[in-house]
Amino acid sequence: MEAPATTGNPVEIVLGVPGPWPDTDQIGRAIIGSSERLFFAGAVLIDTQSDLIVELEVVEHDPDLRRAFELSANGHHSEALLEAIDAHTFTLYLVGPGGSVDAAQKMMDVAGEICKAGGLAVKVESSGLSHSAEGWRELIGKKGMLALFEGYVTLVRGDDLFYSCGMHNLGARDASVPGSLPPDEAAVALQGFAQYLLLEDPKLESGGTFSPGPEYPTYRLEAEPCTVFAEGDLLFNPFGWWRLTPV
Structure with missing residues (x-):
């Protein structure tokens, strides 16, 4: 999905929720019938509990969606879920403000309500990570910072570096480490730092250091702009990156 037109907020969270709704009328009925907090108004959803207004885009069946969920899975999705996604009729794209922990939690809650209305899974288009509906609801139940991290942030292996993606949804910089590191060491560094x-x-500056633990390397920090993704891309982090280099 392309980045939506800007609403003045530097970060937009976009969540895609596929489902088996027979037609668009049934989408509205399912939401109204299953959620006590969402007000369905066609092109927008209003969360009466948080007063959040979310743009809603309804997209018809996408034959490539199963593959998109396979590639973006947090772990792996069951074959039963992938088959259900392959048979989906519509995907609801929820577009709302991000860039802070509070905003990310509110968007997570709205997507959880859509899961209650028949949504099969959630794909965070603004990080490239997907979860089953059950997994998403479990994260909502956990609450807290680590649940948001698990919901919105993924780790990526690029050509010459490992990096996190999705921290902008929570209002923070992403981070990278050299691609020459062993994958497990890179994951420990990126997850620990994020x-x-x-x-x-913390109040960090370029030239400072970080270590995920006494048994792990120490890294020198360098603040940089996000250059892996172009400005306007849903994955672009306007807050920038921290480049971590082993000392």
């Missing part, structure tokens, strides 16, 4: 940013909100 969670440190979210849980501690």
Whole structure:
């Protein structure tokens, strides 16, 4: 899905929720019938609990959606879920403000309500990560910073680096480490650093250092703009990146 037109907020969270609804009228009925907090108004959803207004785009069956969920799975999706996604009739794309923990939680809650209305799974288009409806609801139940991290942030292996993707949804910089690191070491560094940013909100500067633990390497920090994705791309992080280089 292409990046939506800007609403003045530097970060838009876009969540795609496929489902088996027979027609567009049934989508509205399913939402109204299953959710006590969502007000369905055609092109928008209003969360009466948080006062969040979410743009709603309804897209008909996409034959490539199963593959998109396979490639973006947080772990892996069951064959039964993938078959259900392959047979979906519509996908509801929820577009709302991101760029903060509070905004990300509100969007997560709205997508959870759509899952209650028949949604099969959730794909975070603004990070490239997908979850089953059950997994998404479990994250909502956990709440807290780590649940949001698990819901919105993925780790990617590029040509010459490993990097996190999706931290902008939560209002933070992403991070990268050299691609020459062993994958498990890279994952420990990126996950540890990202969670440190979210849980501690430290005041960091270029030239500072970070280590995920005494048994792991120390990394030198360098603040950089996001250059892996172009501005306007849903994956672009306007807050920038931290480049972590082993000392």
